[in-house]
Amino acid sequence: MSNALARGVLAVVGRGAQRQPDHAALLSALPVAVLLLDRDNRFRFANHAAEQFLGLSLVQLAQHALSDLVPADNPIFLLIEQVRENDVTISEYDLTLESPRLHKQGVTVQGSPLPEEPGGVVLVLQDASAARALDRQLTFRSAARSVTGMAAILAHEVKNPLSGIRGAAQLLESSVNEADRELTVLIRDEADRIRALVDRMEIFGEKPIERQPVNIHRVLEHVRRIAQNGFAAHLRIQEVYDPSLPPAWGNRDQLVQVVLNLVKNAAEAITAAAVPNGEIVLMTGFQHGVRLAVPGSERRLHLPLLVAVRDNGPGIADDIRPNLFDPFVSSKPSGSGLGLALVAKIVADHGGLIEVESRPGRTEFRLHLPVVQDEAEGI
Numbered sequence: 001m002s003n004a005l006a007r008g009v010l011a012v013v014g015r016g017a018q019r020q021p022d023h024a025a026l027l028s029a030l031p032v033a034v035l036l037l038d039r040d041n042r043f044r045f046a047n048h049a050a051e052q053f054l055g056l057s058l059v060q061l062a063q064h065a066l067s068d069l070v071p072a073d074n075p076i077f078l079l080i081e082q083v084r085e086n087d088v089t090i091s092e093y094d095l096t097l098e099s100p101r102l103h104k105q106g107v108t109v110q111g112s113p114l115p116e117e118p119g120g121v122v123l124v125l126q127d128a129s130a131a132r133a134l135d136r137q138l139t140f141r142s143a144a145r146s147v148t149g150m151a152a153i154l155a156h157e158v159k160n161p162l163s164g165i166r167g168a169a170q171l172l173e174s175s176v177n178e179a180d181r182e183l184t185v186l187i188r189d190e191a192d193r194i195r196a197l198v199d200r201m202e203i204f205g206e207k208p209i210e211r212q213p214v215n216i217h218r219v220l221e222h223v224r225r226i227a228q229n230g231f232a233a234h235l236r237i238q239e240v241y242d243p244s245l246p247p248a249w250g251n252r253d254q255l256v257q258v259v260l261n262l263v264k265n266a267a268e269a270i271t272a273a274a275v276p277n278g279e280i281v282l283m284t285g286f287q288h289g290v291r292l293a294v295p296g297s298e299r300r301l302h303l304p305l306l307v308a309v310r311d312n313g314p315g316i317a318d319d320i321r322p323n324l325f326d327p328f329v330s331s332k333p334s335g336s337g338l339g340l341a342l343v344a345k346i347v348a349d350h351g352g353l354i355e356v357e358s359r360p361g362r363t364e365f366r367l368h369l370p371v372v373q374d375e376a377e378g379i
Contacts, residue, residue: 032125034049036122055102074095079092089111094106103362111123166188173188219256220239220282223282232280237279249370254346307369316358354367355368
């Protein structure tokens with residue numbers, strides 16, 4: 001962090017943003033979160049990115065100290081004290097800022113002293129979760145491609161013999177005694193079950209999707225109606241929407257399938273754990289200036305449309321979380337493990353990202369999707 005940035009923060013705070021339009025505009029335009037703390041670690045300034053990062057406006061932050069948002073034993077407080085004591089700039093990487101109000105992982109924090117403001121510290125916070133999500137998404141896409149190849153082999157090598165097995169069982173059914181007829185029915189039913197599994201695998205095929213402008217709120221409202229009239233009738237579904245969102249650039253039916261899968265998983269997790277006052281929250285938002293470079297490519301992703309599905313269920317087990325989107329990974333005793341693998345593939349086909357954060361009492365899946373103007377501009 002340069003001294004110029006620290007001086008710019010002081011200029012805005014000490015002299016007023018209206019008298020320093022250049023400093024105010026500079027800090028507001030920065031894509032990283034910039035905060036100024038006084039000697040008591042109370043918030044004196046936050047730019048727009050910091051407000052988004054912390055989920056509170058500057059007016060709200062002015063009523064709090066950092067300890068109201070982050071536990072007092074968090075390493076960020078040690079960093080701040082070292083900045084004050086040694087009068088130097090210090091950086092820490094891969095910090096976790098977690099509390100009932102805040103849940104951020106992989107955060108880079110840079111602290112710098114402010115000589116003109118005794119005890120003041122300027123913090124710059126950078127969230128690396130989006131970059132990690134992109135890396136995971138590339139892994140999900142590779143996993144989906146492996147399933148695609150497996151599906152093609154199964155379709156060709158398994159379905160034809162299954163038809164012969166099922167036909168033979170039907171012929172035998174009419175010419176055997178009652179006891180043996182049960183076995184022929186079992187053979188027929190199992191052949192049907194295997195064929196159904198193969199059919200589900202075929203949806204992973206590499207087929208281009210037809211896209212058009214999609215009102216994401218209509219997608220969410222459709223899913224909510226299905227859920228509340230069926231598998232989630234006993235749960236509360238809350239909607240927290242940004243009404244000013246532009247249309248998504250995608251396939252409406254596939255986006256319905258993605259959100260429906262996530263909502264159904266949330267409802268099943270809450271029900272299985274018998275969570276009292278079970279709740280699912282559907283959220284949307286717009287992320288300004290979020291662009292990600294694709295490794296090994298000059299292409300950059302602009303994914304400003306955020307869709308989130310959050311529940312207050314028991315959370316995802318630590319042992320399956322790293323491979324949650326891999327095929328055949330499931331926490332359900334009777335689950336096939338294809339649902340979230342399909343979700344990851346559909347999101348990848350849209351050029352988007354999916355990430356998940358989970359702990360007991362709070363699991364949130366976040367979809368980052370392109371909007372119509374990005375596709376039109378070739379971004």
